[in-house]
Amino acid sequence: MNTLLHIPHASLKVPSFFYDGLTIPKEVFHKYNLKMSDVGVEELFKEVKGKRIKAKYSRLFCDVERFRDDKKEVMSKYGEGIIYTNLYDGTFFHCHHQEYKEKVLKYYDEYHKNIDQEVENLLKEDQDLLILDCHSFSDEMASYFFKPPFPDICIGVEKEYYNEKILEKILLEINKRDYSYKINYPYCGSFVPNIIYSGKLKGNVTSIMIEVNKRVYL
Numbered sequence: 001m002n003t004l005l006h007i008p009h010a011s012l013k014v015p016s017f018f019y020d021g022l023t024i025p026k027e028v029f030h031k032y033n034l035k036m037s038d039v040g041v042e043e044l045f046k047e048v049k050g051k052r053i054k055a056k057y058s059r060l061f062c063d064v065e066r067f068r069d070d071k072k073e074v075m076s077k078y079g080e081g082i083i084y085t086n087l088y089d090g091t092f093f094h095c096h097h098q099e100y101k102e103k104v105l106k107y108y109d110e111y112h113k114n115i116d117q118e119v120e121n122l123l124k125e126d127q128d129l130l131i132l133d134c135h136s137f138s139d140e141m142a143s144y145f146f147k148p149p150f151p152d153i154c155i156g157v158e159k160e161y162y163n164e165k166i167l168e169k170i171l172l173e174i175n176k177r178d179y180s181y182k183i184n185y186p187y188c189g190s191f192v193p194n195i196i197y198s199g200k201l202k203g204n205v206t207s208i209m210i211e212v213n214k215r216v217y218l
Contacts, residue, residue: 001128001130002051002123002126002129002130003048003049003050003132004052004118004119004131004132005131005132005134006131006191007038007041007052007055008038008054008059008064008065008133008135008191009036009041009058009059009065009135010040010041010054010055010134011037011055012033012034013056013057013058014033014057014060015061015103017100018094020100021095021097021100022093022094023092023094024091024093029060029093032088033058035088035140036059036060036087036088037058038136039218040136041134041135044136044217045132050130050132053118056107059084060084060094061104062082062083062104062111063081063082063083063084064082064111064112065191066080066082067081067082068109070082078090082105082108083096083100088141090144112194115193116193116194116195116201119195119196119203119205120195123201123205127203128203128204128206129205130166130208131161131191131193131206132208132210133156133190133191133207134210135187135209135211135212136211136213137187137211137212137214138213138215139213139215142186146185146186150186150213151180151182151213152179152180152215152216153174153179153211153213153216154186154187154210154213155181155210155211156183156188156189156208156209156210157184157207157208158189158207161190161196166206166208167208170208170210187211189209190207192207
């Protein structure tokens with residue numbers, strides 16, 4: 001079985017033109033960017049063997065895990081679709097025009113094209129593929145949308161891309177370390193590449209999200 005580690009929210013980088021639409025002071029933005037990123041999460045998975053794909057830019061420029069169509073994306077109603085206009089506490093922080101949106105969508109499409117190609121390559125090698133969707137979260141941010149208390153580790157699974165044996169192994173390792181966990185709470189689901197989700201490519205794909213509470217490692 002091949003493994004693909006997806007790390008979409010760990011970067012703090014934004015392109016220079018991003019700042020043209022910023023409506024809050026840069027120093028305030030940088031603090032929010034740090035809070036809303038999965039900073040350092042790749043270090044937690046450094047010993048896991050597999051192909052790694054990490055987003056180049058911050059989720060506050062482009063959230064590559066959102067649906068491309070805001071009508072399908074539940075978080076877009078909070079100003080957190082592909083292109084964020086609001087922060088987790090509701091603060092309006094960015095406005096943009098059509099040219100800016102086109103640049104973001106170009107990056108988004110190229111990112112997913114790259115993932116689809118990697119998935120296709122991995123499934124040619126082995127028809128079994130495990131996708132680990134690597135994230136972190138904080139009690140503070142989660143509290144704006146969900147009711148505490150929150151676990152040390154949140155595990156997200158998809159019904160159609162679920163493997164009980166793999167999940168059991170992950171939960172066994174969590175229990176060994178005396179961490180608390182919940183499945184699909186506060187966050188649910190896991191990343192499934194477009195090429196698989198659309199049915200264009202067949203394969204035995206398992207996708208599991210692992211969200212580590214920042215209080216555990218920071």
